[in-house]
Amino acid sequence: MKLYYDLHTHTVWSDGELEPGSLVASAAAAGVRVLALTDHDTMAGVDEAACAARHCGIQLIPGVELSVAWQGLTVHVVGLGLDAGNARLRQALAAVRETRIERGRAMAAALAAAGLLGAQSVLERPGIVSRVHVADWLVAHGHAPDRARAFKRFLTRGMPAYVVAQWPDLTAGVDSIRGAGGCAVLAHPIRYRLSGGRLEQLVRAFTEAGGVALEVVTAGLDAGEIGRLARLARRYALHASVGSDFHKALPWRLRPGGLPELPGDCRPVWDGWPGIVSREIA
Ligand code: AMP
Numbered sequence: 001m002k003l004y005y006d007l008h009t010h011t012v013w014s015d016g017e018l019e020p021g022s023l024v025a026s027a028a029a030a031g032v033r034v035l036a037l038t039d040h041d042t043m044a045g046v047d048e049a050a051c052a053a054r055h056c057g058i059q060l061i062p063g064v065e066l067s068v069a070w071q072g073l074t075v076h077v078v079g080l081g082l083d084a085g086n087a088r089l090r091q092a093l094a095a096v097r098e099t100r101i102e103r104g105r106a107m108a109a110a111l112a113a114a115g116l117l118g119a120q121s122v123l124e125r126p127g128i129v130s131r132v133h134v135a136d137w138l139v140a141h142g143h144a145p146d147r148a149r150a151f152k153r154f155l156t157r158g159m160p161a162y163v164v165a166q167w168p169d170l171t172a173g174v175d176s177i178r179g180a181g182g183c184a185v186l187a188h189p190i191r192y193r194l195s196g197g198r199l200e201q202l203v204r205a206f207t208e209a210g211g212v213a214l215e216v217v218t219a220g221l222d223a224g225e226i227g228r229l230a231r232l233a234r235r236y237a238l239h240a241s242v243g244s245d246f247h248k249a250l251p252w253r254l255r256p257g258g259l260p261e262l263p264g265d266c267r268p269v270w271d272g273w274p275g276i277v278s279r280e281i282a
């Protein structure tokens with residue numbers, strides 16, 4: 001079964017492996033007809049992606065995945081249909097870029113204090129600086145066997161190079177998305193590992209901030225989890241989104257768009273968007 005919407009993907013401008021043009025081409029080849037590029041905290045890849053999408057005959061939704069803080073946790077909010085030229089959004093993204101550079105510097109300093117010198121080279125990349133790039137540096141220099149273990153040994157809470165980042169808070173993040181004409185979607189709600197009650201608190205705060213959708217279908221969820229998210233979306237009168245969170249081809253995320261369909265009783269986030277190819281026609 002083909003999926004026509006994939007509204008959560010990454011490129012080299014954040015922590016993905018593909019250039020925007022290659023992402024769009026592989027999404028189109030996988031049957032995606034409406035693709036959102038949602039790099040972490042940057043829209044630098046959107047122009048190239050839009051150009052490639054015109055070439056492939058698919059629709060590109062300009063997006064971003066914002067890192068925000070909620071009650072001491074890092075939460076991800078996907079913004080869809082954004083005006084990349086919006087001044088307030090640009091300012092917000094520039095501020096997060098600085099936050100990421102400062103955190104990168106602090107992670108490199110922490111590693112140097114532990115005797116692992118040279119990680120500040122990751123600050124020179126053109127895209128945003130992520131823990132993923134520090135993890136890859138650790139692997140490339142023989143300090144960890146693979147990315148997962150680099151995270152586990154150095155880069156997660158309680159480990160030597162874990163540095164808390166001061167993300168904008170949830171309300172500010174949703175505001176910058178709304179101010180730029182976009183829809184705010186709470187990304188991968190299951191991945192925060194919250195209890196049922198805490199997840200509801202988060203969803204309530206997100207709704208009150210002006211969020212409009214939950215990411216109900218994303219990679220790695222089983223049918224039970226998808227059903228639970230669909231019910232949660234209904235309870236809070238939220239729409240539902242679909243996104244692979246594609247970073248690179250892995251066995252369980254083979255390609256952008258390789259996902260189950262939204263349950264029939266969900267209201268898709270793209271309902272009412274202008275110019276959207278309908279599932280029947282596509
Ligand atoms: P950052 O936003 O810089 O804190 O980096 C978070 C990113 O790292 C996420 O978007 C994931 O793509 C990736 N990530 C998080 N945890 C892990 C992990 N344990 N192993 C591999 N990648 C991870």
Ligand code: MN
Pocket residue numbers: 010015040247
């Ligand atoms: Mn990522």
Ligand code: MN
Pocket residue numbers: 065076187188
């Ligand atoms: Mn995320």
Ligand code: MN
Pocket residue numbers: 008009010065245
């Ligand atoms: Mn993502």
